[in-house]
Amino acid sequence: MxxxxxxxxxxxxxxxxxxxxxxxxxxxxxxxxxxxxxxxxxxxxxxxxxxxTTTPTPGVLMVHEGxxxxxxxxxxxxxxxxxxxxxxxxxxxxxxxxxxxxxxxxxxxxxxxxxGAHVGSEDEEAFSATEVSVEDLGHWAASTVFEGFLSAPSGRPDGSGTISVKPMELQSVEVDGTEFTLMHRHTLPFFDQRRGGTIGRMVDTAYIRITRREASSLSDAIGYARLIQDLIALATHRATGVIWIRLKLVPNDAVSESGGLRPERNVDVLYSPYVVGKHDAKAAAHHHVFFTCEALSFEEVIPRWCEMYERLQSATNMVLGLRYAPARYVENNLLTAVGAAEVLHRGYDIDEPPIPSEDFKPMREAMLAQVPEEHRSRLRGSLRNDPTLRDRLYALADRPDQEALSALVPDVDRWAKRTTRARNDLAHEGRTPNHELEELMAIVDVTTAVVLLNLLNELGLSAERQREIVRDHPQLRATARNAQNWLSTSEVNS
The missing domain is CATH 2.40.10 (Thrombin, subunit H)
Incomplete structure (x- = not known):
């Protein structure tokens, strides 16, 4: 090993x-x-x-600030x-x-x-492969080298059994010339003699190896780590830390004197990711996880995530930021959640102007003609033919499975209206006098959940799994109750 x-x-x-x-x-x-x-x-x-320092003349040394x-x-x-x-x-x-x-x-x-290597810069392409381990990767991959058997003659366990190691078939997929492979490394059996007993153990670690057709750099490796880190954070709905990164360096003299290929040299990376992974911490509870590779296979999810990550990265960063570094004040979280919804809708690249362009342009010119010339340039920038925030929220609510969405947001009209009002009041007036704190918290949670449901839908999660998440996930169940209590017309009128 x-x-x-x-x-x-x-x-x-x-x-x-x-x-x-x-x-x-x-x-x-x-x-x-x-x-x-x-x-x-x-x-x-x-x-x-x-x-x-500088030496303006021989024998004179000037020391500068900094x-x-x-x-x-x-x-x-x-x-x-x-x-x-x-x-x-x-x-x-x-x-x-x-x-x-x-x-x-x-x-x-x-x-x-x-x-393990002397490299001239973080961008020097000196490595043949990147290996990354992040928290909950093995749980998400639904893959382990271990098999356990309990002996139960006559239907009752008799106290005997075995734990064995089985060979794993590699799961691999190529995306635009880059190969992603799910791999495992495990320790040999170890028996720890204690005064009160003996502990036998082995450790199985899942990791992903990323291999490009051309060489890669340290900067590339850190980017790949974040790509995997954010995928697992989305899947498990909690902050995910990087546990380790290892690179493979091929020596310049790749052929040995005997004519055989020299083995790749291991090079370990040390840096400060935004979350450091705890390799001995408990894994995420099964019912807290949105999906694993049992719901969406490794070969399916990696290409879809790579495409999504580039296209929707800003929205993904914003909504995952609420997991990694939630703000202490609801106003910050409100702007982040609603901003993520707006950016996500823009990332879909489906904006259709509310007014046909051929109609809007003459309308705008007619309106500007009624404005004094010195104010026209200022007003021209305000006359935009873009969807409103409420339009964007309605569009996001239409994309996931509608049964799952309706269970999460029973009154889309009121959610869109109250969310728009809260964001506009905060952005334009600096306060939200028309909303109670509990309603603002409900808006943050519901809007975040709608964005997450959109990302899961875009990733290809089935309608059935979307419904299960909304029905069974503890946090989304609580979000749905808050939506019913604070963002439902029937509750407001009762």
Missing amino acids: GSDPLNLDASAEWAGLWWLPDDPGCRVPGVLRYEPECGLTLSLIGAFEDRI RRTWAVIYGAADQREISLFGCFPNRSQRTFGARVKTPDKQTIVATAALI
């Missing part, structure tokens, strides 16, 4: 020598530390020159090459003129690191 990847939720450190790529002869000892909460910090015994940063720093530690990217000095301690001469000290912060 080889060495395990470096988990982003585990601390680590490397003591070695560090240098700038354009000055390999000047190597400074130091320790690189990674902490999940703080990121990457390089502590040097010695220092790189971080002052910004501090130097470094795109890349190389290192060698624990028999591995290390590349640090986006580096800037955090603290420097110089000893010029000190009574007792001691080494300089310098602390450098880096935004990302490659453990």
Whole structure:
């Protein structure tokens, strides 16, 4: 199986020598530390020159305001090459003129690191494959190498049974020249002797390998990690963290002296994603998950998600942002949820002007003719032939399965009307005097749920599964009750 990847939720450190790529002869000892909460910090015994200086004339050194940063720093530690990217000095301690001469000290912060290779930049295409593990991936994939059997003669368990490892058939799909493969790595059997008993265990980890026809970069790898991370966040309806990223580096001398191909070298990535995955945390509860690969196969969902992700990324980012970093105030969440609905509708690229263009243009010119010339340019920008927010909300309500939508939003007319009023009041007046707090919260939850239902429908989730989600998911059941209580004409009039 080889060495395990470096988990982003585990601390680590490397003591070695560090240098700038354009000055390999000047190597400074130091320790690189990674902490999940703080990121990457390089502590040097010695220092790189971080002052910004010029020499206008020989013998004259001018020191300018600011501090130097470094795109890349190389290192060698624990028999591995290390590349640090986006580096800037955090603290420097110089000893010029000190009574007792001691080494300089310098602390450098880096935004990302490659453990196992020297690479010139985050965009250098030096890797043959990217491997990504994120939280709940195995649960979503509905795939494991383990099989369990309980012995039950005469219909009753007798206390015996087995757990076995079975070979897994690879699931793979190609999207625009990039291959996505669902893979597993598992540990060998391990018996942990405790004073009170013995624990036997194995660990199965699901991950996705992404292989392009051409080489890829660190920036590409982080982009792929986010692509997978956001897919699982949508499927599980909760924030999803990145557990590890590993790259495959093919050496320049890919052919060995014996004529055979050299194995690809593992290169681990350390950086600070917006959520760090906890590899030992409990998986999402089954009834909290919108869908797994049992409902929509891996080979189906990956191509659809790749296409959707590019086309609808802004709307996806906004609605998933309510999972990753929910605002403390309902007004922020209102603008985010309604903004996601507007952006999603625009992303469908189905806008039809409410008034035919051939009719609207002469109407606009006739109206502008009645306006003093000095105000025409200002008014011209206000006369737009676009769908209103209410039009867009109605259009979104028409796209998912209608039985599921009606269970979620029993009164579409009132939801669209009250949502539009709340957003307009907040955006134009800076407050929402016509809505109670509970109604605003209901608007946020219902609008978010409508956007999510649209994304699931666009992904190809069946009408039956959409109905099951609205009926069985605890949060969507609560959202439907709030919609009935606060966004239903019958309840308002009762």
